[in-house]
Amino acid sequence: MKDRLIDFISTNFNTRVDIIENADMKDYTSFRIGGPCDVALFPHDRESFCTVLGYLNDNSVKHIVIGNGSNVLFADEGYRGVVVFTTKMKSFSFNGDILECDAGTQLTAVSVRAVKDGYDGYAFACGIPGSIGGAVYMNAGAYEGQIADVLLYSDYYDPESGEIKRLYAKDHKFDYRYSSYMDNDRIIIGAAFKLTKAEDPEAVVSLMEDHIRARKEKQPLEFPSAGSTFKRYPGFFTAKLIDEAGLKGYSVGGAQVSEKHAGFIINRGGATAEDVLTLIQTIKDKIYENEGIHIECEVRYIV
Numbered sequence: 001m002k003d004r005l006i007d008f009i010s011t012n013f014n015t016r017v018d019i020i021e022n023a024d025m026k027d028y029t030s031f032r033i034g035g036p037c038d039v040a041l042f043p044h045d046r047e048s049f050c051t052v053l054g055y056l057n058d059n060s061v062k063h064i065v066i067g068n069g070s071n072v073l074f075a076d077e078g079y080r081g082v083v084v085f086t087t088k089m090k091s092f093s094f095n096g097d098i099l100e101c102d103a104g105t106q107l108t109a110v111s112v113r114a115v116k117d118g119y120d121g122y123a124f125a126c127g128i129p130g131s132i133g134g135a136v137y138m139n140a141g142a143y144e145g146q147i148a149d150v151l152l153y154s155d156y157y158d159p160e161s162g163e164i165k166r167l168y169a170k171d172h173k174f175d176y177r178y179s180s181y182m183d184n185d186r187i188i189i190g191a192a193f194k195l196t197k198a199e200d201p202e203a204v205v206s207l208m209e210d211h212i213r214a215r216k217e218k219q220p221l222e223f224p225s226a227g228s229t230f231k232r233y234p235g236f237f238t239a240k241l242i243d244e245a246g247l248k249g250y251s252v253g254g255a256q257v258s259e260k261h262a263g264f265i266i267n268r269g270g271a272t273a274e275d276v277l278t279l280i281q282t283i284k285d286k287i288y289e290n291e292g293i294h295i296e297c298e299v300r301y302i303v
């Protein structure tokens with residue numbers, strides 16, 4: 001599989017898709033955890049991205065698309081297949097009242113730019129360390145804002161037909177940390193967002209600065225993590241439940257419930273995926289014992 005794939009890419013794209021064999025997923029994810037994949041691919045543009053996806057589908061090669069790797073935990077054994085990263089596909093443009101982005105564009109980069117250019121609705125996103133594709137997929141959000149509030153449409157590669165199609169915002173079935181992309185194999189190649197001029201641009205800049213400051217104060221940004229490990233359970237703050245369960249600072253191997261923010265599991269050095277999974281299970285069991293509720297992971301485990 002590997003040799004044929006690499007031949008295909010070298011013949012068709014040469015410099016437009018970077019190839020790394022046996023890439024360690026710990027080097028490409030914010031958790032700094034995970035063993036090697038067979039091949040990591042980094043397409044530079046939408047055309048090479050879609051052709052690569054077509055090849056992988058037509059040849060039934062196991063694969064997954066990853067953006068910034070800031071919401072995933074790869075297994076210690078790694079991934080037997082191809083990991084396609086969107087991070088080199090990152091052009092974006094501000095056109096009138098529309099912001100168009102490739103899937104690999106950094107959410108923070110475009111949102112900071114939108115805020116500084118005087119647009120409303122993007123302060124929430126400054127500091128979320130994901131790509132546009134990952135953010136649409138997860139309906140990323142913070143501080144009362146979410147992707148669903150600003151998205152116009154996303155363009156996706158449809159593996160069933162091999163075509164590129166458009167999905168308008170209302171058809172994403174957005175919910176809290178949910179989009180319809182979670183229920184199918186479609187791959188986001190780009191997205192467009194609305195641009196509305198802020199009535200008070202300075203207030204928006206200052207709101208963004210408040211959010212960035214709050215992240216630094218409250219989140220353990222000095223350690224590798226994948227952000228909040230669990231989703232909010234309706235009516236509860238998960239971090240508070242974990243704290244009340246006495247699990248703040250609790251660790252398994254190199255994985256620890258952050259002492260700064262109990263909603264984060266951090267990698268204090270040398271954590272394995274197994275450590276994180278054991279810690280997650282311990283937390284879930286304890287919360288169930290205390291509150292009778294099953295909390296769900298926000299972080300996606302990839303095997």
Ligand SMILES: Cc1cc2nc3c(=O)[nH]c(=O)nc-3n(C[C@H](O)[C@H](O)[C@H](O)COP(=O)(O)OP(=O)(O)OC[C@H]3O[C@@H](n4cnc5c(N)ncnc54)[C@H](O)[C@@H]3O)c2cc1C
Pocket residue numbers: 030064065066067068069070071072086103127128129130131132133134135136137138139140141142181186187188189219221225226227228300
């Ligand atoms: C310090 C820290 C703080 C964070 N704060 C927040 C926060 O405030 N709010 C929040 O919502 N999240 C937060 N996160 C989590 C994370 O940044 C977001 O979920 C982000 O949207 C994930 O984007 P990504 O590109 O890193 O996705 P990845 O981790 O690369 O992927 C996540 C999922 O999306 C899928 N995916 C990625 N790209 C595509 C694509 N192009 N097409 C189809 N599927 C795709 C992947 O297969 C995977 O299942 C935080 C994470 C960290 C480390």
